Amino acid sequence: MGETIPIAVPRKGRPLESVLNRLSRRLDVAKLADEISSTLRHEKALTKGNLTPDEEDVYQRLAEYSTVSDPTAPEYTLVRDDRAGKPRRIVFDSVTLPVDGIDGVPNGTDVQLVGREEPFRALRTHEFALGFDSADLVLEEVVELRPEPLDRIADVNARIDPAESDVRVVTGLGDTVYHTLMATPAVASSGSALDRAFVESYDGPLCIEPRYERLVRAVLGTQTLEGIDFRYPENGREEEAAIAETGVGIYLTVTGSTARDHGLLLGEQLFPSETVLLETTPEVTETAEAVRAVLNGPDLETKLAVEP
Structure with a gap:
């Protein structure tokens, strides 16, 4: 046996x-x-x-x-x-x-x-x-x-x-999808790359799903997140819509088409999921x-x- x-x-x-x-x-x-x-x-x-x-x-x-x-x-x-x-x-x-x-x-x-x-x-x-x-x-x-x-x-x-x-x-x-940094053109208008360095120099609200807060802190490092104020989508609200309202955020993407539909620019793929x-x-x-x-x-x- x-x-x-x-x-x-x-x-x-x-x-x-x-x-x-x-x-x-x-x-x-x-x-x-x-x-x-x-x-x-x-x-x-x-x-x-x-x-x-x-x-x-x-x-x-x-x-x-x-x-x-x-x-x-x-x-x-x-x-x-x-x-x-x-x-x-x-x-x-x-x-x-x-x-x-x-x-x-x-x-x-x-x-x-x-x-x-x-x-x-x-x-x-x-x-x-x-x-x-x-x-x-x-x-x-x-x-x-x-x-x-x-x-x-x-x-x-x-x-x-x-x-x-x-x-x-x-x-x-x-089966890779990515936690991707994204922002509106108004927030990303400085001409600098939309990447980790951008987040490090950025002070203000950043929209994420609450369940990903610790993940984001681990991936970006606590030093990078100094000056960041996390915001969360309201219950039932589409994540990309909430990020577009906030100006900058991080969410899972496969093709990024939904993010673009909300007028968001796609930045660095921060971490594979x-x-x-x-x-x-x-x-x-x-x-x-x-x-x-x-x-x-x-x-x-x-x-x-x-x-x-």
Whole structure:
């Protein structure tokens, strides 16, 4: 009988899809991964009201998705969504996948993907040896704030106090979006580049999402932020609209088209936001290490590769 290595993963969204895409490339599970992603996209559309369900009873849909008689089938669960009315939303719960036949992995080894609302925190409490979550959460929770900026992902692990957390970043999955500096032409009219140096010389309001405040302090450094007054978007207000009203701000961008629609200029991409493979170092057994090697690899086009 082999060993089952549990891996904490997000319950929904882009990070979970990135994990499933990674497993599709490393294991022969493309059909299963697509099934899970399609199911969750469908349920998201229902929750947002973009689709009308054929079956109104969410519990009946849940029962149809989770075939408990088949131990290899994915299982789902319900959470309360944060949209108006707090609707119940079907999200990922778990699935077990064989990793037999891969060099270096002991025979009979399985991996069990286990959905968590915040996988990083489950690793912090030593529930899992391995997991996936957003790199942002690491910066928001455990990276030490210093006067100097954080320039490289290799510095992230170096800034985690061992007494604070045993979790370390292994690598990113390449699903990169960026925390980008942006400003109105009126604020950026001095002709200087819209970059970290601009922020250092700037005094005044800077609009960010409240959850990113500690991340911004870590990335830019506390010295750069002297003279900055953080402002936050009002509840339900589009972030780019709030930044346009404030004059300067930082928010996640993929193409930047929404920012431009609000008349904003895009500046420096301050830090990549990716889904990252994490490990709780004291919990990594030889088998978990072999599984980690399967999930990692030089084929990853990541901005978050950690130097050994």
